[in-house]
Amino acid sequence: xxxxxxxxxxxxxxxxxxxxxxxxxxxxxxxxxxxxxxxxxxxxxxxxxxxxxxxxxxxxxxxxxxxxxxxxxxxxxxxxxxxxxxxxxxxxxxxxxxxxxxxxxxxxxxxxxxxxxxxxxxxxxxxxxxxxxxxxxxxxxxxxxxxxxxxxxxxxxxxxxxxxxxxxxxxxxxxxxxxxxxxxxxxxxxxxxxxxxxxxxxxxxxxxxxxxxxxxxxxxxxxxxxxxxxxxxxxxxxxxxxxxxxxxxxxxxxxxxxxxxxxxxxxxxxxxxxxxxxxxxxxxxxxxxxxxxxxxxxxxxxxxxxxxxxxxxxxxxxxxxx
Amino acid sequence: xxxxxxxxxxxxxxxxxxxxxxxxxxxxxxxxxxxxxxxxxxxxxxxxxxxxxxxxxxxxxxxxxxxxxxxxxxxxxxxxxxxxxxxxxxxxxxxxxxxxxxxxxxxxxxxxxxxxxxxxxxxxxxxxxxxxxxxxxxxxxxxxxxxxxxxxxxxxxxxxxxxxxxxxxxxxxxxxxxxxxxxxxxxxxxxxxxxxxxxxxxxxxxxxxxxxxxxxxxxxxxxxxxxxxxxxxxxxxxxxxxxxxxxxxxxxxxxxxxxxxxxxxxxxxxxxxx
Numbered sequence: 030x031x032x033x034x035x036x037x038x039x040x041x042x043x044x045x046x047x048x049x050x051x052x053x054x055x056x057x058x059x060x061x062x063x064x065x066x067x068x069x070x071x072x073x074x075x076x077x078x079x080x081x082x083x084x085x086x087x088x089x090x091x092x093x094x095x096x097x098x099x100x101x102x103x104x105x106x107x108x109x110x111x112x113x114x115x116x117x118x119x120x121x122x123x124x125x126x127x128x129x130x131x132x133x134x135x136x137x138x139x140x141x142x143x144x145x146x147x148x149x150x151x152x153x154x155x156x157x158x159x160x161x162x163x164x165x166x167x168x169x170x171x172x173x174x175x176x177x178x179x180x181x182x183x184x185x186x187x188x189x190x191x192x193x194x195x196x197x198x199x200x201x202x203x204x205x206x207x208x209x210x211x212x213x214x215x216x217x218x219x220x221x222x223x224x225x226x227x228x229x230x231x232x233x234x235x236x237x238x239x240x241x242x243x244x245x246x247x248x249x250x251x252x253x254x255x256x257x258x259x260x261x262x263x264x265x266x267x268x269x270x271x272x273x274x275x276x277x278x279x280x281x282x283x284x285x286x287x288x289x290x291x292x293x294x295x296x297x298x299x300x301x302x303x304x305x306x307x308x309x310x311x312x313x314x315x316x317x318x319x320x321x322x323x324x325x326x327x328x329x330x331x332x333x334x335x336x337x338x339x340x341x342x343x344x345x346x347x348x349x350x351x
Numbered sequence: 352x353x354x355x356x357x358x359x360x361x362x363x364x365x366x367x368x369x370x371x372x373x374x375x376x377x378x379x380x381x382x383x384x385x386x387x388x389x390x391x392x393x394x395x396x397x398x399x400x401x402x403x404x405x406x407x408x409x410x411x412x413x414x415x416x417x418x419x420x421x422x423x424x425x426x427x428x429x430x431x432x433x434x435x436x437x438x439x440x441x442x443x444x445x446x447x448x449x450x451x452x453x454x455x456x457x458x459x460x461x462x463x464x465x466x467x468x469x470x471x472x473x474x475x476x477x478x479x480x481x482x483x484x485x486x487x488x489x490x491x492x493x494x495x496x497x498x499x500x501x502x503x504x505x506x507x508x509x510x511x512x513x514x515x516x517x518x519x520x521x522x523x524x525x526x527x528x529x530x531x532x533x534x535x536x537x538x539x540x541x542x543x544x545x546x547x548x549x550x551x552x553x554x555x556x557x558x559x560x561x562x563x564x565x566x567x568x569x570x571x572x573x574x575x576x577x578x579x580x581x582x583x584x585x586x587x588x589x590x591x592x593x594x595x596x597x598x599x600x601x602x603x604x605x606x607x608x609x610x611x612x613x614x615x616x617x618x619x620x621x622x623x624x625x
Contacts, residue, residue: 065447065449065528066449067449067450067451069447069449069528070443070447070448070449070450070451070452071443071449071451073439073440073442073443073447073528073532074439074440074443074444074452074455076435076436076439076440077436077437077439077440077459077499077502077503078440078455078458080436080492080495080496080499081458081459081462081496081499081500083492083496084474084477084492084493084495084496084497085462085465085470085493085496085497085499085500086462087473087477088470088473088474088477089465089469089470089473091470091473091476091477092469092470092472092473095472095473102476148365148366148369151358151361151362151365152362152365152366153362154355154358154359154362155359155362155363155366160363160366160367161366163370164366164369164370165615166608166611166615167370167373167374168369168370168373169607169611169614169615170373170374170377170604170607171373173553173603173604173607173614174557174600174603174604175556175557175559175574175575175578175599175600175603176557176559176575177557177559177575177578177579177582178575178578178596178599178600179376181380181578181582181592181593181596182376182377182379182380182593182596183376185376185379185380185383185394185589185592185593186375186376186379186394188394190391190392190393190394191379191394192375192379192393192394192395193394194394195393195394195395196394226372226373226376229369229372230369230373233369258358283464283466286466287466287467287468289467289468289559289560290559290560290575293559293563293579294579294582307468308466308468308560311468311471311472312468312471312560312564315471315472315475316475316564321472324472325472325473328468328469328470328471328472329469331466331468331469332465332466332469335464335465335466336464339464
């Protein structure tokens, strides 16, 4: 899903302390000229609210409802209480999808953010050069193409005769070459690498734009004090980037937990169950196995997981800003 | 001074390496697409006789013309409506700030982090009950709903910073609320709206999950959804699959190159304002 970009923008526009202060001051001296009856305002919101209610909130409530029943989608449904949730947390196959999603966080989130930080702090010095301008366009490419296309391109890169193995054979590491997505031990990290490729450029650019806002005086001062690049990074760059890092972590963690497109085209959850993730399992449970209840329970767990990750990250990186 | 120069070179090298890693998969797609259909070439190798006709073949077997049309219809169904009603709601919540607008805002924000998989199952049955399964409406209507949290959020962020004095002046001239919105605020919001338009276009065009669940006929899907079907059918013919994938990602790529300034700005805009 291209939602990663969406969330990035959301977070960055939201975090504007001075704007909210201005807003408060303004509504205090609200004058007669804007006095619009409340119902007119509601009329303006009505169409958006209507589609949102019918096509998002209603199905959202239905997911909770379905999760309490056993239903095959056609016949009558039976009330089973929390049995579906019990199954999600005890069936090793379903539980594995969740642990897989956690493992993907390492590849989708931890690695791109750490690598992005390192790369951005090095190329910060040339951030205004023509090369960096070109770089900005190139690094955005993975955000523009469908994830499905990224999945297909990388399935081929990681295949037996793919480019990755070609390189390994060139440098004489024939033994390491394998069908990365077909091997039980490497399939999940290989899927993770695809995600890292998609997200690294975005993360780097977001961090870079954050760094461009840091007052250069701080760097000069650090240099005067004889700080090397490392100390400069830990004492100047990192503390100033709390908010951007928060954005990057939020975006990438959601991408990891809710991954679907990439896994669907590159491995379909295989080999065996090695790369099965919650999103794909919901799809299979609901539309192949016809177990609507279990699919819905897993969907609820997935949505709760996303919130359980996102809310603390937001809280941590926003604290003390307003 | 010498240290600084060395650092610049390291920076350049690193950036170039990163760009190379980003581009390699595209190169691999491209060179493979030029090999003889049905063969298994090496990851990246230039064929002795490039088979440019693979692109034509892929265009034909993937029914690319039909797909382009289908995706265009879906985009036309989703984007203008989403822009209009999202802007209206953002205007009311961010600028009119009537009674209940905070609550409404919270309700929309609730949907911002929602994974589409969370509601896909009930959505399927809802669309079946509406009799819309396997029509483009099954993609268009839910997508408008799913885009609302972001659209409202984005437009509200714009309208919140518009000075009240502007509206007051228009009011003095006797404008009603709709005229105020349509004549004064929409023209001023065009930069925010056009950035939103680009993003919504991309997310519609690239939408995969809704397309494969709600529409069986690939010819009625989005480009991304159709690519999934294409892979299922031609997955064993590497050169053809690569040619098809390249064709399918070309339209967004062209748009990106044309609008890249706008696009990159859209993404980084928020951060600069921060």
